[in-house]
Amino acid sequence: MIDIVIAEDDFRVAQIHERLIEQLDGFNTIGKAANAKEIMAILEEQNADLLLLDIYMPDELGTALIPAIRSRFPEVDIMIITAATETRHLQEALRGGVAHYLIKPVTADKFKRVLLQYKEKRKMLLSQPEVSQSMIDQIFGGRSRVSGSAEDLPTGINSITLQKIKDTLAGAAAGMTAEELGEKMGASRTTARRYAEYLVSKEEACAELEYGIIGRPERKYYLAAD
Numbered sequence: 001m002i003d004i005v006i007a008e009d010d011f012r013v014a015q016i017h018e019r020l021i022e023q024l025d026g027f028n029t030i031g032k033a034a035n036a037k038e039i040m041a042i043l044e045e046q047n048a049d050l051l052l053l054d055i056y057m058p059d060e061l062g063t064a065l066i067p068a069i070r071s072r073f074p075e076v077d078i079m080i081i082t083a084a085t086e087t088r089h090l091q092e093a094l095r096g097g098v099a100h101y102l103i104k105p106v107t108a109d110k111f112k113r114v115l116l117q118y119k120e121k122r123k124m125l126l127s128q129p130e131v132s133q134s135m136i137d138q139i140f141g142g143r144s145r146v147s148g149s150a151e152d153l154p155t156g157i158n159s160i161t162l163q164k165i166k167d168t169l170a171g172a173a174a175g176m177t178a179e180e181l182g183e184k185m186g187a188s189r190t191t192a193r194r195y196a197e198y199l200v201s202k203e204e205a206c207a208e209l210e211y212g213i214i215g216r217p218e219r220k221y222y223l224a225a226d
Helices: 011-022 036-045 062-072 087-095 108-127 133-139 159-170 178-185 189-201
Strands: 002-007 027-033 050-053 077-082 100-103 205-211 217-223
Touching: 002 011, 002 036, 002 108, 011 027, 011 108, 027 036, 036 050, 036 062, 050 062, 062 077, 062 087, 077 087, 077 108, 087 100, 100 108, 108 133, 108 159, 133 159, 159 178, 159 189, 159 217, 178 189, 178 217, 189 205, 189 217
Parallel strands: 002 027, 002 050, 050 077, 077 100
Antiparallel strands: 205 217
16 A cells, blocks of 8 residues: 655645545555655655645645755655646655656546556555666656557556566566466466467467367467567
8 A cells, every 4th residue: 555645735736636546546645745744744654655746735845845854755656736837846856756647637647657657656665675667767767668648548457567577578488377477576467478478469479279288278378569
């Protein structure tokens, strides 16, 4: 569960964000702050994972607050959601290591998509003892060998997991079944099969029937040659 604090001085916007968060699995709103003082108080009392931070707070700019948050609560990730469009605010936010920067008005779909992408990246970082370049490219938004952008992918397919499937298949010259893929990635066989079949449909992988020791055929997946 990812615990979120919403820092927004417009209570109507804060309520909208809270309702959208409630619609997502794995997220929980643990506090709402209307000014900088309340932000620091909530972070002091609660173990937050993510802070949704507005820049135009009534008592202090959100970007000016980032260094103090980083110093006192280094484990808290920060995502900016603001109407501020000045480049200097973006530069300050980037120097502060924010996870994302959204400009209002933010659509519900965009809001949810960014949070889900954050969840996937966080899951990846927490589950992998070592990093690969493709993983780093995904975390920092670089273009890797992913089938289309996240926005182009069908429901149930996300770019990070898709890239992990491709990386896993790339290291298996003898091919892998859906069950083997799932075990390797810590996912269910059904999930692994869904991603592998998607790659087959995009001609980025191929599948062959192979008969097991009990005679039941099963599909084995291979990454297509570049």
